[in-house]
Amino acid sequence: MRAGAVVRAMCFCAALAISAVASAQSAAAPQQASNVPVCAGCHEDKWTSIAMSAHGAKNDASGSMCQACHGDASEHIKDPANAKPANPFSRLTPATAGEQSNVCLACHAGHRELTFWESGKHAKQDVTCANCHSIHGKERNPVVAPYTTSFRPNEADVCGTCHQQIRSAIMKPSHHPIIENKMKCSDCHNPHGALSPVMLRHESVNAECTSCHADKRGPFMFPHPPVDENCLSCHNPHGSVHYMLTNEHVPNLCQDCHDWSKHPGSFYQGNSGWLTPQGTPNSSVSTRLIARSCLNCHNAIHGSNAPGARGKFLTR
């Protein structure tokens, strides 16, 4: 079945390519027009880098797309050596971050992704469009990451150049599949601005998390209130050394809130595990410390639909 799926999927993409080429041949343009701009006469590599993009598609022989970003080049064409366009992206005389971004926003401001650009952190921190988007292609630093079966570039490599704390967090043993390229930073955050804190796409942390983890939406017959209030009370979504992205090792995470008679406040320590401090099997191993600790019994930690005490104490 798997081999069949491979063949079908590859045939589908190959057919797509063939039909595209056929369409190109059959839909012959009435004239062999060219949108290669005059700028390519000297800046061929810059033209080549955008030729296949929307920017290239909208260009024309006079280089109107080039000038839309790099400034009027009419004098520059006449005297390339001495008359430079007022290029806001020039390394020698760069414009301010806001001025650079306004170049892009002149066309893209109406894009729905940019609805809340002005309210976002990146705009406030002078992060420009060109900091993340490489219009002409940019060589990037070597990727330092574990092997992944994905061939695609990883968005996190871009975000991680500034957000080093997050870059390190996603490398931790318990993490969302970001380094595996199965999730992107922009799945949860809108880097183009949002009204929510930390530019979440959804209006709250819980709405964000349950958009994927729909099984945690509830409503539960017996909810666990800190779960309803904020997933981040217990979890670090970027990565953790503790399992299930928790902030602290259990049972301590639970005991930081639950201190009661008998086992909630029980003293779990070095001789509560599988082995004694001497390394021999422990005849007094505590079922509340080993394995999943509190969750061995209180499994329904996000809420329960069980009746009576089984539900109230989240054991079923």
Place this chain on the structure above:
Amino acid sequence: MNRTAISTLIGGLLAAHSVAAQTLYPWLIEGAVTAGGIVTNESGRDTSKIEEYRDLNGGVLSNIFVHGRDDKNWFDAYGENFGRDDMYISLRGGQYDVFKYRIYTNWLPHNLAFAARSPYSGIGTNTLVSSFPQTDPNSWNQFDLGFQRKDTGGYFEWQGTSPWYFRVDGNRVSSSGTKVGSGALGTSPGNGFADLAFPVSYVTSTVSAEAGYTTRSMQFSAAYMYSRFTNDNPVLQWTNPFFGSQLDSTYLPLDNNYQRVALNGVLRDLPYGSTLSARYTYSKTTNDTSVAQFALDSGGIYAPTLPDSSTFNGNIRDQTFSVSLTSTPVKNLDTKIYYNFYDHDNQSTSLTFSPNSPVSCDDGCQNFLYDYRKNNAGVEGVYRFDRANRLSAGWDYLSIHQNRMDYDDVTNNKFWVEYKNTSLDTVSARIKYWYLERRSNFLEGNAGTGPNDPNYLNRFINRFDNSPLDQNQVKVQVDWNPFPLFDTSFEYIYRDNHYKDTTLGRTADRRNEIFATASYGDLKKWRVTLMGDYEWVHYDSYHRNISDTNASNAFDPFAPASSSNYNWFATNKDDNWLIGVGLDWYATDKLTIKGSLLYFESDGNSDVMSQNNFGNPLPIEAYDNWKRTSLNLKAIYALNKNWSFTGGYAYERTRYNDIAFDGYQYTIPFPPVANNTGQSYLNGYRAFTDANANIFYVLATFRF
């Protein structure tokens, strides 16, 4: 949506591209096809941690990329790992300024444990049965714990009637397999537990529609979303040896419906360079179920639960409103004023289970339905002295009103200030300080009648998520390029939380984090990147151990300590560090070498102390201790402009030590005891994850 339908749809769309618009320029097509193989040699009893989100099984690796456009139409088709558990396919396209679309499928394996064991049969179903006692783990059933997630969906957006646009999105996420779960066997911690494999057969289907009006100076949109989550197995039944080996029930996530309406609006180009942004959302989450009328109890009897309602109707309504005004009131000063409102209203069925039920609470079990209302407002300003110096400051206020039993009103005030300097061509530096003050109204100050009443303890339990808090954080960031081809980046974060007035609970936590990156070399010839970080995190907490509830003043933490009832104190420490190096070397005009080496280590421990050393406190030396090595090497040889060949090798090594798993056994007690109805049964999840993997792959790529 099946593959035939997808292929047909794509073919139709492509044909539509070609005929729908007269084009000036011919189609340009480029792409690449990659195929090869992967071989993995793994050692370790359970290699699931290495393969957690990856399919490393030997077989074919493949990748296709085709990109095409003319002056009006475009498409991107991409697919990788066809037929593998981590397959990804995406097709995007459209006609510039007229419409665009995307169709995709993204498969994600989630491997939790390989060669797990269970005394139960029926793994993967909603009924797990066994005959107890089960004293020989070697005779148990073996299985792999984990599930496969498949996300398939797409969108279509119409822009042809700009400034109006219309968009529809939809996706279907299915998860199937098993996940971690367990069940307490009795009603007391001493009655044992059993690891269970919860069946996973989830489907989440989401559709949304959006319409909007968008120009350079204003944007308005309205969107409606409907999402339905279904679970084929809302109840898992399993043999419970403690209760007469009858079938017990664990209740899994119910089907739910989620609906959301969102309204967005933005007005730009207002006076003083202002932009006014606003958003309103209303959402409703609902489900319903019959309330279980019986529950398995002592002696294998199904005891009546005696609820005051036979059905539970879940109904949670959330409303939010956000508004933000950004302005430049005077030259060089940018400001932002904002307000956010959140209302969480749980209108679900209020249930009480009679105390006369054997499976109810002593005073009856009533469900607690949590509501809150939050008001958040703030102001920020950025003053630019000149292009190289800027000073920012802000104040954020948050007020929470909720129906929690311990805290009803909580207010946060956060003040922050930041200075950024870029006056030197080679250095950019930023330092930020913030102070957060949280104050909360504690409702349990008079809880309980006296120190012999268990409720009296509530006077002293202060839960860190709401307790009064003083937080200080400092962040320093420096980017330095001292000479050509070399750049470095350094970041330091310090955070200190002091939970004020806390007697029992988390009293403090602190973290120091250092991150650094350095890169050197000509990007067109060779470049090396070094990265590293060190993090030091401590949590302090104070607790009370109460073993003798009948002792005098048992529930008073200020009472004299005894060998049964005493206070104890813990400091949990997580020290972890990461170092990595990456290299890109363009050895010749045809040969490129890329390499990466990462090493991560974490050392966790818990220092514990107690009054008078009661309980014989011994530190926990291994508390989530990890060592992970990842080596990734590949060589790419470009035979000509069309053909290239890649050979790669990767090595992964993972080691894990933790008191909860070192010396692991499948039963408690071990050796297992026949006729012990309170014996615990474990399946090996997380217990044997030390593993190595050698991964070899070769690929051939044809570009066109």
